[in-house]
Amino acid sequence: MLTLFGTGALLMRGAGCTINDMWDKDFDKKVTRTASRPIASGEISQLQALAFLGVQLTSALAVLLCLNYYSIALGAASLSLVVSYPLMKRITYWPQLVLGLAFNWGALLGWSAVIGSCDWSICLPLYFSGVMWTLIYDTIYAHQDKADDVLVGVKSTALRFQEHTKPWLSGFTGALLAGLVLTGVNAQQTLPYYGAVSLVALHLTHQIYTLDINKPEDCWKKFVSNRNLGLLLFLGIVFGNLWKSRNDIVLNNGRKEE
Template structure:
């Protein structure tokens, strides 16, 4: 009985871990994309939002399992990750393979609910999911690889609603998500930089060092520029641009007050990024509902002109 209880406990720990911040960071770009694809004046498709929510939980879980399998030897040497189930030896490599198989099977079931274009697009992301954990051994830009992986939903959400991608919206949206990941994951990497340097792992934190804030400021400008382009290309309205201003202020405050030498501060700044993703989503939804108001106004103006 004790062994079963221990296993059950570990599985519960795993699932609590899945509903954490990482799931949000994967899910939010999907919500932006689904929100932007909604018809003017309409709320986003709730069915798609819930489907992608389930997909995000499963794929985030699969990503963590793959990451922990690749990294078990490194994780043992890093203070923060030594207690991870696979690194700690609580779960064997075989058990983690079985667990991963289950996660990917369920994720596939979610993916098969989408149109053919989106099934192919979603399947293509698996290559990124599998190779991302290896990047910190090869390049100082693993955060870029994570950005490419975590923000795939910016492409997939739109195609799931519309049947294919509109490059004028999807590409700048994807790019802005990648810039956002470079911001929060560089901050995150500053927590582990001492351990990483000792065991030979690379990160943007080790690359940027004392220039981190300048780089983060650059990424912020690029992110807001890309989101503005999205807005212009899709005819977004006042609430959307108000949300972008709020995001700019939030990021400016994060960067200005960031202390890269205090891991607790890095963690606090990192976790505050969920708010940023939610502000953008809110801006997209309200901006889209505002369009209806503007359309009505235009219609009234046209009617008045015809009467006169």
């Protein structure tokens, strides 16, 4: 299942990037950091990009069809978010919110793939936390391009928050942590999970406190550091579940002895 989801995530996020670059080729040409992207630079044509997108989506569909019917329907429902995200930066200062809704769909799909349906008391707060996390790291990412974005007319949360970015990021962090704690309580998680959540809190606090939104290189560094945050939480879930399984085994053995 991890292999399927790893492959599916790579394909669908890749498809999202392809769609984004196809929509934004004219914008990308005017932004220093993105001008060398294959479609914007003319290295790859729109037709070639469309063919590549077809391969990505077909391959992703093949992965999706390996899951149960509930998950197939749930996975297909995310496609509208993947396709619409690139348009959002043209009409709202909150495209990062739509990106979060798309990128974190796996919080719902992963559960349903294993169980056959969603336990919404667990899946929704986890999904919500993921959306908050995306708002944090992608707002930081967007600060790299804010000068160019103003010139070409692209909107983002970085332009919406400007010098008030850190208070907003702190608010998102509080919401993220509340969602993770609620998820843990409803899933009857154990000490390793809450230990990981505590480390996530420390990571984000340091990330936001030391962030310099006016230095693109620092924004990139902080953005990339979020992969460590994801790994921390993943390990917390894994070891939390192992701890819970161990406790269940000990409890059952104790009952047998009685």
